[in-house]
Amino acid sequence: MKTNGSFSSPSDFILVGFSNIPHLQVPMITAFFVMYLITIVGNLLIIAVILSEPNLHNSMYFLLSNLSFVDITYTSATIPKALSNYLSGDPSISFVGCFTQLYLFVAFASTEFLLLTAMAYDRYVAICKPLRYSQIMNREVCLLLSATSWILGFVDAAFSRFISLLDFCKSNVINHFSCDLRALFTLSCSSTKTIETVVLIECLLIGMSSFMLTLVSYVRIVSAIFQINSAFGRSKAFSTCTSHLTSVILFYGSMISVYVRPASVSSLEKDKFFAVLYIALIPTLNPLIYSLRNKEVKKAVRIFFTRKTGIISDVTLGLRSSVIPTHSGFIKDRRKAAQ
Template sequence: MGYNNITSPPEFILVAFSDLPHLESFLIFAFILMYLLTIFGNLLIIILIQFEQNLHKPMYFLLSNLSVVDITYTSVTVPKTLANYFTGDKSISFPGCFIQLYFFVSFASTEFLLLTAMAYDRYVAICNPLRYPMVMSRSVCFLLSGASWIVGFIDSIFSLFVSLFDFCKSNAINHFSCDLRALLTLSCSNTDNIERVIFAECLLIGMSSFMLTLISYVYILNTILKIKSTEGRKKAFSTCTSHITAVTLFYGTMISIYVRPASVSSLEYDKYFSVLYIALIPTLNPFIYSLQNKEVKRAFWKLCNKVHHGSKMFIMH
């Protein structure tokens, strides 16, 4: 659909996966399944941490924040994608598009920072275990999580500047959401400066968070290797495996798309690859943090027993 006047369209059209009609139904079904698992899994993590006294620890407090972020930044995009598919109306209003973009970038930036805070938590727990209760106090946990949310939302303001550009090439976005790179390709304004800002912001938040996380794990690995017993090394490292897995998945997919020059960007590649970090990773995170975590699994079965006992008492009465 063309839009040839030098102005901004009243709405955009989200192409989504309609360019591959034989795969569209499968991908939409996958979106539904992943979104339901994301909501259920992350809500379960939040409930377990909230009601299980043994999980009232800094690591789980930060994990509950991560679960909130996973729910919210998936909810910013996936429901609209599903609504467009089932109604047949693939449009999104001009203001709605940039509101979606702003909140998505905000939640994604917050996740970067929370993963860094969780790496710091593991660093203190393993490298300075005697000082852990003092260093990772309740106030420090609130400070780390609060700063992650605030900085994430402030850092994303630059994405709103794109709304000031003229969009005259087309109003069809080759994506299933209002993706930043896809929007820039539709603008007839000079986008060189904003692309430099985007690249710098990705380096500032993405790469700096990654480097801080990497440095934390260099110290952690060095400390673990100094532990004499094999069992002790295994136990220490097991407390980090979930976080390492989550970091690798999230950082790998996000950085591979956004921390590179626009000239080598493929919108088709970006669109299908972004399914991983928008829908799949938030689905996997609850499983990553629970399958190898004995405390979370104990809390889950304890909750199941309470629910089962409560239902039996209700039936008896």
């Protein structure tokens, strides 16, 4: 036992897992394992393709490679431990391990919020300022946006240290498959009002401010798109944003549904449902969203596998998609229109 003031906190916590219903544990574990495998393979593939294909060496894909990496890291902060607990039959996690997991998850999730905001700004510049795109979104700016996202993400997670100082004497059973912030609050016999206020402020500073900046970017983007005369031009402009906008809606929606509302014991089951979305499902979908709906990425994947297998196929390399325009092609079209 760990003594904290006049109370005792457990040296280990017990994670309930994905479901309180025994016959649902195996299907849930299987689904999580498959989603985790797709997340790792899919995001690593996107990173490898972006690094190997010179045509993808621009700000849009640099930020996308950062997003893919953070998807891998923040999913890996939680799911492997949940899978290990189930397979070993030992549902425990140490006190230190629990709060390390909480810190890493919050840090990576906050970084994802900021990266999505940076990507929204990139789309705004590409559509609203096409003539100055390469000057505005240069290498230095991309590195600055990326570094700022990572640094602020890890700074934002510092409040998890204060949560570890609470007294957990009610129980050591966490009704979740990870060391979830709100589930930990329900176990504390200390007053959590102050730390909950701090958490809310942190969510507003990072989550809501990122959301508002993203919203402003898209309001400007939509306004610029409706000023394009041709229906084909408007369609091409919208298509450059659909992948990112889909990720934003899914990630922001599920996170806000959990953390920007009062905590209660009765809401923990709903919290676990939303946690499945932002911890497992969204990182699984992101590689599919950004590859299946993107001509440049699909072509680069074909070239990547062609090089790796040593098979040169003019037909493969010459494949074209008539549905989604390329990022670089759209920029060129916008530049011509602006001239």
